[in-house]
Amino acid sequence: xxxxxxxxxxxxxxxxxxxxxxxxxxxxxxxxxxxxxxxxxxxxxxxxxxxxxxxxxxxxxxxxxxxxxxxxxxxxxxxxxxxxxxxxxxxxxxxxxxxxxxxxxxxxxxxxxxxxxxxxxxxxxxxxxxxxxxxxxxxxxxxxxxxxxxxxxxxxxxxxxxxxxxxxxxxxxxxxxxxxxxxxxxxxxxxxxxxxxxxxxxxxxxxxxxxxxxxxxxxxxxxxxxxxxxxxxxxxxxxxxxxxxxxxxxxxxxxxxxxxxxxxxxxxxxxxxxxxxxxxxxxxxxxxxxxxxxxxxxxxxxxxxxxxxxxxxxxxxxxxxxxxxxxxxxxxxxxxxxxxxxxxxxxxxxxxxxxxxxxxxxxxxxxxxxxxxxxxxxxxxxxxxxxxxxxxxxxxxxxxxxxxxxxxxxxxxxxxxxxxxxxxxxxxxxxxxxxxxxxxxxxxxxxxxxxxxxxxxxxxxxxxxxxxxxxxxxxxxxxxxxxxxxxxxxxxxxxxxxxxxxxxxxxxxxxxxxxxxxxxxxxxxxxxxxxxxxxxxxxxxxxxxxxxxxxxxxxxxxxxxxxxxxxxxxxxxxxxxxxxxxxxxxxxxxxxxxxxxxxxxxxxxxxxxxxxxxxxxxxxxxxxxxxxxxxxxxxxxxxxxxxxxx
Numbered sequence: 001x002x003x004x005x006x007x008x009x010x011x012x013x014x015x016x017x018x019x020x021x022x023x024x025x026x027x028x029x030x031x032x033x034x035x036x037x038x039x040x041x042x043x044x045x046x047x048x049x050x051x052x053x054x055x056x057x058x059x060x061x062x063x064x065x066x067x068x069x070x071x072x073x074x075x076x077x078x079x080x081x082x083x084x085x086x087x088x089x090x091x092x093x094x095x096x097x098x099x100x101x102x103x104x105x106x107x108x109x110x111x112x113x114x115x116x117x118x119x120x121x122x123x124x125x126x127x128x129x130x131x132x133x134x135x136x137x138x139x140x141x142x143x144x145x146x147x148x149x150x151x152x153x154x155x156x157x158x159x160x161x162x163x164x165x166x167x168x169x170x171x172x173x174x175x176x177x178x179x180x181x182x183x184x185x186x187x188x189x190x191x192x193x194x195x196x197x198x199x200x201x202x203x204x205x206x207x208x209x210x211x212x213x214x215x216x217x218x219x220x221x222x223x224x225x226x227x228x229x230x231x232x233x234x235x236x237x238x239x240x241x242x243x244x245x246x247x248x249x250x251x252x253x254x255x256x257x258x259x260x261x262x263x264x265x266x267x268x269x270x271x272x273x274x275x276x277x278x279x280x281x282x283x284x285x286x287x288x289x290x291x292x293x294x295x296x297x298x299x300x301x302x303x304x305x306x307x308x309x310x311x312x313x314x315x316x317x318x319x320x321x322x323x324x325x326x327x328x329x330x331x332x333x334x335x336x337x338x339x340x341x342x343x344x345x346x347x348x349x350x351x352x353x354x355x356x357x358x359x360x361x362x363x364x365x366x367x368x369x370x371x372x373x374x375x376x377x378x379x380x381x382x383x384x385x386x387x388x389x390x391x392x393x394x395x396x397x398x399x400x401x402x403x404x405x406x407x408x409x410x411x412x413x414x415x416x417x418x419x420x421x422x423x424x425x426x427x428x429x430x431x432x433x434x435x436x437x438x439x440x441x442x443x444x445x446x447x448x449x450x451x452x453x454x455x456x457x458x459x460x461x462x463x464x465x466x467x468x469x470x471x472x473x474x475x476x477x478x479x480x481x482x483x484x485x486x487x488x489x490x491x492x493x494x495x496x497x498x499x500x501x502x503x504x505x506x507x508x509x510x511x512x513x514x515x516x517x518x519x520x521x522x523x524x525x526x527x528x529x530x531x532x533x534x535x536x537x538x539x540x541x542x543x544x545x546x547x548x549x550x551x552x553x554x555x556x557x558x559x560x561x562x563x564x565x566x567x568x569x570x571x572x573x574x575x576x577x578x579x580x581x582x583x584x585x586x587x588x589x590x591x592x593x594x595x596x597x598x599x600x601x602x603x604x605x606x607x608x609x610x611x612x613x614x615x616x617x618x619x620x621x622x623x624x625x626x627x628x629x630x631x632x633x634x635x636x637x638x639x640x641x642x643x644x645x646x
Contacts (some may be wrong), residue, residue, distance in 0.1 A: 025144065025152060026058040031167050036471065037175055038271040040253060042279040043313070043466060049244025050175065051254050053267050057167045061151040063179045064166060069150060071190035074218045077111040081146055085112045085137035112137040114193070115153045154178075159192045160200030173201045175241045184236040191215045201240050246282045248319040248329045249275070253464055272469040276313035281306060284576045285316035292569035293321050293548060300556075302548040302569070303330035303443050306577060309451045309543045311481040312460030315577075317444070328551070335440035336549060340381075340398045340507075341525025341534040341562065342419075342437040345449060346407055347395050348487065348495040349418040351618060353410045357392045357498050358615040358623065360602045363401040368432060378404045378436065381526065381561075390599055392498045392615070396506030398524065400436055407435040421486045423459055424449040437525060447536055447545035453496050453521070454538040456589065457487040490591040490618040496521045497586075497616050507563045508535060514571050518578050519585040522570070524562030530555045535566035540586055542577050546570045591619045603627040 038051035061069075073080045079087050087110050109117070116136045121129055140149060159169035169192070170178045174185055181189070191211035192199045199211040216230045225233075244250055253275060257265050265271070285304045293302040306316040319329035328334070351357070363386050368376045378400050380386075386397060394402035407415055416428035424446065426439045444462055451460040461482040468477045499521035503511040507524040514520065522537025531553045536545040546566040549556070556565070594616050598609040604623050605612040608630035617623075626632025 025148060026060075026155070027152075028056045028058040028155070028165075031057040031059050031063065031177065033177070034472075035177065035269050037171060037269050038257070038266065038273060040250060040273045040275055042275055042277045042282075043315075044278070045274075046279045047242065048246055048275060048277060048279060049250050050241065051250060051257070051266055051273075052168075052171055053269065055267060056155075056165055058155050059151075059165075059167050059178045061147050061154075063177070064151070064154050065179065065181050065183075065186050067183045068154075068166075068178075068181065068186035068190060070224050071186055071215050071219060072154075072193075073111070073150075074222050074224055075190055075215045076114070076193065078218075078222060080111050080150075083110060083141075085139075085141035086110060086134045109133070110137060111153050112140055112149055115149060115156055116140065118156050118158065119152075157193050158196050159189065160196035161202060163200075173240055182236070182238075184233050184238050187212050187215050187233055188238060201238075202243065245279065246277060246286075246317075248323050248327070248331070249277055249282065249314075249317050249464070251326070252317065252329065252332055256465055257468075270471045272471065274466045274468070276308075276311075276315065276463050276466055277317075278315040281316040281577055282318075285318050285573055288569055288573035288576070289318050289546070290321050292572060296548070296565060299550065300548060301330060301551050302546065302566075303334065304544065304546050304569070304573065305331050305444050305447045306542060306544040306573070307447055307451065307460070307462060308541070309454035309460055309538060310458075310483075310541075312448065312451065312463045312483065313466070313481070314444075314462050314464045315542070317464075330443070330547065330551075332442060332444045334547075335442055336532045336547065336553075337439070337527045338437040338441050338446055338534055339525035339527040339532060339562070340400075340403075340437060341446060341523050341536055342434070342439075342441075343395060343398065343403050344453060344495055344499055344523050345419050345422055345424065346403055346410075346415060346435060347391065347498065348422075348453065348491055349415050350391070350406050350410050351491045351494055352418070352488065353414070354621055355391065355406065355409065356602075356615075356617055356621050356623075357390065357494055358597050358599070358602045358613075358617070359391050360388050360600075361391060361394055361399075361402045361405060362388050363394070363399045366401060366405065376433075378432075388600070390602060392501060393599075395498050395523075396501035396504075398502075398507045403435040404432050407432055419449070421459075422449045422452060423461070423486075436528060443534075443545050443547045446534075447543060450536050450538060450543055450545070452487040453492050453499070454540060454543050454586075455483075455492070456489040456587065457485055457492045458483050459486040488591070488618070489589040493586060493589055493592050494616045494618060499523055503537070507561070508537075508567045510563065511537070511567055511571055514575065518574075518583045520574075521586075522567075524567060526561040526563075530557060530560040533560055533562045533565035535562045535570045537567075537570055537574070539574075539578055539581075540584055541581050542574065544570055544574055544577065546573075588616075593617050593619050593622050595622050597623060598627040598630065601627050601629050603629075603632055606630045606632045 040048045042048050113133050116133050121133055154166040158164055161172055163169040163172045166178050169189055170176045170181055188201050198207050201208060216233055219225045220227055220230050289302050289304045293300045301320050304318045307314055317331045319331040370376050380400050412431055413428050416426050419426045426434060430439050448462050452458060463481055465479050467479060502508050502523055503515040518539050520537055520539045525534030532549045534547050546569045548565045594614050596605040596612050597615045598605045599611055599613040604626045606626045609627050
């Protein structure tokens with residue numbers, strides 16, 4: 001142990017000797033004089049949080065308020081300017097406490113010793129460590145002036161909440177540079193090093209106030225301030241910077257700023273960012289996701305993304321349950337198989353190819369040769385078979401077999417290109433298995449791919465930053481929405497009408513009541529082995545996607561489906577999201593016609609057809625023959641009724 005202590009001492013002597021010879025001891029870059037943090041506000045101007053530099057900077061002693069220096073010396077080491085690194089009186093007092101308590105406690109350390117412990121040694125409370133600390137402290141006193149030691153102390157000491165040194169402390173708690181701190185703020189900070197977790201300004205108010213009073217009383221006892229000054233400082237109001245909200249949304253904005261301006265933008269600061277975020281919706285999203293996921297299992301995770309489909313504005317984004325700023329963001333980064341949530345894009349692509357919602361398909365089993373004597377037989381969820389059914393019903397029931405057949409009919413390369421235009425890059429080499437959502441996507445990308453369905457064909461790129469104000473240049477930079485036509489309006493409308501059925505009698509029929517109150521469409525997604533549960537749904541004004549699963553993918557068990565797991569979370573959030581919005585329906589384009597058909601055959605209905613259904617078609621694709629099963633033949637299509645007024 002002694003050998004190790006001497007070795008450490010030799011190393012420090014060598015380091016400090018070089019520092020003294022070079023005439024500098026600052027361990028970090030000098031603090032710029034005009035730094036201010038990047039502040040983020042939501043789309044209503046409400047404060048969200050700050051983007052702070054994570055680097056450490058050095059404040060010279062002349063930038064540290066004299067009042068703070070005096071306060072720290074008073075409460076931590078009143079004989080600082082008299083001793084040579086260790087305070088014999090302080091050590092004696094500490095030894096008495098050790099004897100009384102029957103164990104070794106922290107005490108008797110001078111400011112120099114505290115600096116040594118923070119900079120070079122561990123926090124172990126042992127005789128050996130205290131001896132090392134004392135030796136190094138005495139050596140420091142020979143190498144540096146008191147002013148230099150105090151400067152190093154302020155730049156090395158811990159102030160809680162990740163704040164190392166006075167620069168970070170002033171920024172985190174007061175959004176200031178050290179020289180701008182008031183005396184009342186200094187009194188609070190002076191008490192923190194004793195116990196940073198307990199006495200930092202964001203700690204329990206009673207503890208923080210009590211510790212500040214100890215500092216002020218000590219300053220009165222040493223005649224540094226008068227009792228009247230003490231009373232004035234006790235009553236002076238101090239405002240702390242509030243803790244940041246939506247930590248992962250802020251982290252995403254941070255990444256976007258660095259992508260746009262370079263990594264140094266955070267260090268330069270001076271920006272005011274207006275985010276697309278709706279802070280109220282963000283809080284509701286966090287609550288809905290946390291409550292919904294934990295109701296199923298405390299080990300599950302989830303994500304939620306909510307967009308304004310017209311602009312792509314990300315109104316809320318939650319990257320997980322119990323998240324912090326640096327935690328994994330499942331909303332933007334996690335790639336998982338979307339399962340059946342990919343099907344609306346396949347059916348939209350089919351409509352563009354001339355296939356209709358009323359066309360009849362068979363979900364009889366089919367086998368595909370994969371080569372090497374391997375055969376692939378896609379199965380429906382639960383292995384049920386519906387026989388002959390319309391494309392509309394196939395989507396509502398989420399038929400895997402029919403979807404594979406539709407993808408085969410339109411061609412995998414065509415669909416991969418189509419999905420790419422919708423903002424969802426897929427790999428054509430996955431083949432027909434793309435129909436089952438085997439290619440991995442992020443929740444954010446999947447939600448964006450649905451925007452053309454909600455907007456009548458316009459794809460909206462996700463936007464988290466609306467505008468930026470640069471305080472140095474006194475100039476605004478706008479970040480306009482990126483919206484482009486990617487889908488025929490008629491295709492978007494007919495696909496949406498099909499997806500409405502998902503929420504009335506299909507795989508998300510639990511949302512029937514919601515869809516009756518607020519016209520909505522959506523699709524569930526469940527991977528083949530129940531590892532991922534999805535639901536993406538939309539009204540004309542809001543689109544939201546939810547994913548639930550385990551971080552380390554594993555089956556959730558039978559019943560772990562998009563309809564049972566993700567859809568209830570979606571509804572809980574969406575009821576709040578649309579509460580203040582008018583319940584309007586999706587406008588029908590002129591290029592869409594509606595005709596009465598026999599849903600069993602897909603032909604125009606005759607008077608003898610036992611069942612009739614009004615079906616939507618892209619003009620020119622509607623049936624021209626009456627149902628042959630019930631006496632039909634060639635006929636002129638029924639004209640579309642006038643579009644409803646919005």
